[in-house]
Amino acid sequence: MARAVVFALLALVVLFAWRGEVPDVEIRYLPRQTQTGRIFPDHPLGQGFVCEFDGLHAVDVALAPLGGERVDIEFTLRADDPKGHELRRARVAASELPESDDWVRFEFAPIEDSSGARFYFELSAAAPTSHSPWTRYRGVPYMIRPWGGRVVTGSALEGELLPAPPRARTDLQHADLRALAFAVDGVDLAAGPAQLTLSDPRTGEVLRTSRAGPGAPHASGWLFFEFELLHDTRWRALHYALELPQGSRLIAGDEGLSMVAFHSSAWSEPSVLGATWRGEALHDRDLVFRAWSEGSRAALVTRLSERGDRRFVYGSAAWLLSLVVLSSLLRRARDRESE
Amino acid sequence: MHPPALTDRRLTRLVLVAALLHGLAYFFIVAPWMGEDEPWQFEYASHVADGHWPWGGRPYDPRAEVDERTLMSASQIQMRERVSGVDDGALERRQRAILASMAQHDYFRRVDWAGVCPDRSDFDQVEPFFTAAKQPPGYFAVLGLWMWPLSSASIDTQLTWARCSSFLLYLASVWIVLQLASVAFTDRSLALAAVLAFAWFPMNARQAGVINNDVLARTTAALVLMLCAKRLAGDDRLRTLIFAAVFAALSLLIKPTTTSVFVALGVTVFLSAKSIAGRLAIASSGLVLLAGAFYVWRTQQTTVLPRTVAAFFERIERGFSLETFTALGKGFLGGFNWLTRDLSTPTYLALAAFLALTMLSGFSALFHTRKGVSRPVLALCFSVVAFQLALVVLRGVGHGRYVMPALPALSLIVAVGFIGPFSEFRRPTALRVFATLLCLYDVVFLWGGLVPNEYLVWSS
Structure with a gap:
């Protein structure tokens, strides 16, 4: 029993040592x-x-x-x-x-x-x-073309998001496309707006447009274009066109412009x-x-009780009891040896 | 056969009760969906529970009028290819229901790479193209049957019920290791140390609370090892060997990580042969079996083994890398929240050092007499552990749970390594020290790792 109590106290010490880490x-x-x-x-x-x-x-x-x-x-x-x-x-x-x-x-x-x-x-x-x-953009990223090694200049850039084939892996694997982010070396949104147009490459029908804001210089970061959910994007082709202020510089890699596609609806x-x-x-x-904030023991207990519910209590009780039985087991083993 | 070490029924009952309570602690404390790959494996088993066979599904039709990939996610198509007779709507509804339960139980706040977005429409939005459908069907047939009585209950109820099977398998494994230790050792302290090492090993106890085919793989591997050990300890009954062979064959339907049981079987047959001619015949049979395995490898699709010589060497290089062994060590000794969070580096180093030293000490017992230790069984254990590690190297992926089928063997080795060098008189004291160290490890793992990471540190 004493062993169980010692380990229970030790468990508390180990747990509360986290109060400065949470x-x-x-x-x-x-x-x-x-x-x-x-x-x-x-x-x-x-x-x-x-x-x-x-x-x-x-x-x-x-x-x-x-x-x-x-x-x-x-x-x-x-x-x-x-x-x-x-x-x-x-x-x-x-x-x-x-x-x-x-x-x-x-x-x-x-x-x-x-x-x-x-x-x-x-x-x-x-x-x-x-x-x-x-x-962190509030969406589920799928297509991630990481920050590339070259700079592409121009005020009108376009490209396509394609399924596989011709791609080795489809560009759009999920439904509910919601935003595209482009890697930017320098875009001065104070000098003019940046607009993204998404269209169907077969029919040319414009599906979504989006303006990036607010008006501010943008350098060495990602520029997000959000639009109303486009539901049927799974494994489909999309054409994108970017209209940018004069002198804009975007980042590209071997696969084209460095970009990330975000899916799923927004959440609060x-x-x-x-x-x-x-x-x-x-x-x-x-x-x-x-x-x-202050890492108090009370804060830790509050969080544990809110998030752990009854399962946590049952589990802790079972763990403590297991130590009691283990102590009893070791005691009996010792007694048997000495008999 | 030598007299078994654990003849005291009260003692064995206490071992089982302690293990039951310990497993129960993890069963309750591990939060829903915190077992690695649990949602995917639950999905597979739940379709079986609905009455679908875990084979004979409808394949993807590339000539279909409308490309199915635009209509369904990749994981749904893969599941439909595996499970027979399940309709597309049911696949989508099941994934949505599981995802809703995952969001409700804060899965996305706990697993750092998953992102906290709670609104996902399919599994591919958690991990693209990933599925459990490529796994062998054995575990899902068993779990599906287990879940069948509650197949119309809520996802949460089904998950808890499915986890109950893991808890029972954990208990069954402890009982099997108890039998194994009884035939391997004539010394009570050694036998108890082996069982405690197995039952108290935190990542193993954690498997009492998660759904994964690794759980059944570990239990089956333990069973085969126990039967082989019985044979080596003098059980000459043919049925022992037949049972071992049958369970070894069945284990392949559960997970390829159990391949090491064939090594156990081979070593057992080889060591129990009574003449040189017999051993030669067995070695020849082994070569024939290897040739058969080579043929199967060439003709079947498996991700477990590389398919070309270049890929083989690439795997070996990756498998022997420091990254692989670091990941393997962390995943085996203690990783949390889908292995996205770790214990401290000094803790890992201390545990690894302890494990290495006890294994070294255990290895020396193969060449020096340790009273109460069956050397053939110990050799069997070492061969299983060595092959299991070789499998991980060949796979090139350092997941700690891939080593779990060798945990019963490792438990015996660690027990011999720690307790064996002591005299019989000192062994009960050594056992108490060993148990104390195990409890200390458990405290650090559970209260310094699992609980804080699963309940205190969440992403917003």
């Missing part, structure tokens, strides 16, 4: 595929979230290095709204930015009553940044409120981030 809100996005691009002066990027517990004191943002001159990144935390009351500020110096894809922490004085409150943070810089936050998430760009909400995507 983020309040976290976007886990693997593998990371789409980075937002450089942050330009006067075009801050941000994200909204709802805290579960009190004591919010840090936000980590996943940043990818893009190259170029390093500049400090400013962090501003606001209450309720992307343009709401400023609560905290933090800064990461250029010299502290990571060499590779990694989390960057913005720490600030704890906010004692953060439980249930809405927050928006913003990242800004005095010059275009050398690092980019990662963006109570704890994450979507990304922001210059204070404008983008509900179809999120920055990859995690927020840290």
Whole structure:
């Protein structure tokens, strides 16, 4: 019995050792595929979230290095709204930015009553940044043509999404196509709009059009074109045409333009409120981030009781009993040996 | 035959009760759909439970008026090719129902590569082109039959009921290893250590709560090994060997990872032959069987073995890579949330070091007398483990569960390695230390890995 009690206590210690390791809100996005691009002066990027517990004191943002001159990144935390009351500020110096894809922490004085409150943070810089936050688009990616090695210039680009054959693997394997993202070396949306037109390659019928926004310079990131769900996209051919501002540069690889197709309808998430760009909400995507509040034992117990339900209680009881029986078994084995 | 080590019925009952409770803990704590490939395997078995045979399905027709691939997902087409008589609508409805249950039970928040989007219309939107339909039908026939009485119940009820079969198979495996240890050892401490190593090994106990053909593969492999060990320990009855051969043959209908049971069978027949001529005859028969296996390999489609010499060497290179063995070690010793989350590196290193040292110590028992250890059975265990690892190398994919059919053999080796070097007088103490170390491993695995990852850290 004593053995069982010792191991039960040990289990509690091991479990509660996690209290500093459990983020309040976290976007886990693997593998990371789409980075937002450089942050330009006067075009801050941000994200909204709802805290579960009190004591919010840090936000980590996943940043990818893009190259170029390093500049400090400013962090501003606001209450309720992307343009709401400023609560905290933090800064990461250029010299502290990571060499590779990694989390960057913005720490600030704890906010004692953060439980249930809405927050928006913003990242800004005095010059275009050398690092980019990662963006998770709220869809199911299928066709992923990764960031290629060449730049394609032009204001009118087109191509086709095709089934297999002629492709080795179909470009569109799912129904419900909802968005296309294109890898961009540089597109200045402030100089003019970018438009995507999807059409049937056989009939020429225009199926969907989409404009990318908001108007801001876009560099070394992915440009998303969202449109109303196109249901019958499984294993079909589609023609796409891009109209871009003058001087636009897109990224391409061996298979053509670097792009990702996203499927499935949008969903809302109570704890994450979507990304922001210059204070404008983008509900179809999120920055990859995690927020840290006070890692109390009570917070851990709350989460376990909410998510574990009765099965968890039964399981814990069975585990404890198994230790009691094991102790009894070992005791009997010892007694038998000494007989 | 030497006297069995576990004659105390109360002791064996206690072992089984402890294992029952331990398995029950994992049965309850492992969250729904957290077994690797569980949705796909459940889907397959559920169609069998609905009364469809797990073979003889309708193949994809490339000449159809409307390309079927535009109408159905790849995983649905593959399932229809396998299961007979199931209509297209039922395939789609079943996948949608399973996906709805997965979303309801927060599968997408737990498995990091799956993305949190809860609205998926088919399995391909979780993993494109993936299916359980390519797996051998044995497990799905058995599980389908088990699920049949509840085939009209909700998906959640069916899942729980299907997992009950895994729990029972876990218990059955523990009982089989108990028998195996009893014939392998005359020392009680050694036998108990082997059973505890098997029952308390966390990734094995976790299989008490998940649906996977690896579960039945492990149980069948344990059964064959036990029958072979009985034969080597002096059971001369022909039926023992026949049963072993029958179960070995049946295991191929469950999962190719059980191929190592044929090595067990071969080694047993070879070692139990009474003359050199007999052994030569057996070796010749083995060569004929190998030639047959080669023929089957050349004529059948299987992903298990490479099909060309170039592919063979490519597999070997991949199989021997550090990445493969790292993935194998992590998946075998402890991986969570569909192996997307790990234990800490020092934990893996400590476990791997312990395993390596005990195996080394166990290996030395082949050449030095360890009281109470049957050397032929130990040799049998080593041959099974070695072949199982060779299979993983040949496959080139380091999934820990692929090693599970060799876990009964490994448990015996670890028990010999840890307890064997001690004198009979010291062995009960060594057993208590061994059990304490196992419990410590279990605590770290369950409360420092499985529970936090499945219940505390979710993606938003």
